[in-house]
Amino acid sequence: MRFVIALLGLLLFVLQYRLWFGDGGFMERRRLQTQVAELKQEVAERRERNQAxxxxxxxxxxxxxxxxxxxxxxLGMIEQGETFVMMVTRSAPEESRP
Structure with missing residues (x-):
């Protein structure tokens, strides 16, 4: 009788392991759901950019x-008769190196 209970316990453990960690298990499902949510967000951002x-x-x-x-x-283009003016700012002088 103990052997049957131990065998059933082992079988339960194996089935639970596959449910949580095996192919198509709970952990993989969670990972895929997260990936789908990220991809939906990316698609929405790209759709918005495409519309713009x-x-x-x-x-x-x-x-x-x-x-x-x-x-x-x-391109910096100007019309005929316009005057192009470019404002250049001076950068801070570099400190002298010893």
């Missing part, structure tokens, strides 16, 4: 003022 980029492309395609503003900001 699509809006910018749409604006650049249909709005000449947006193209001009972008060229001025990114």
């Amino acid at each position: 980029l699509e809006a910018e492309v749409r604006d650049l395609k249909h709005n000449l003022a947006a193209v001009e503003e972008r060229a001025r900001r990114d």
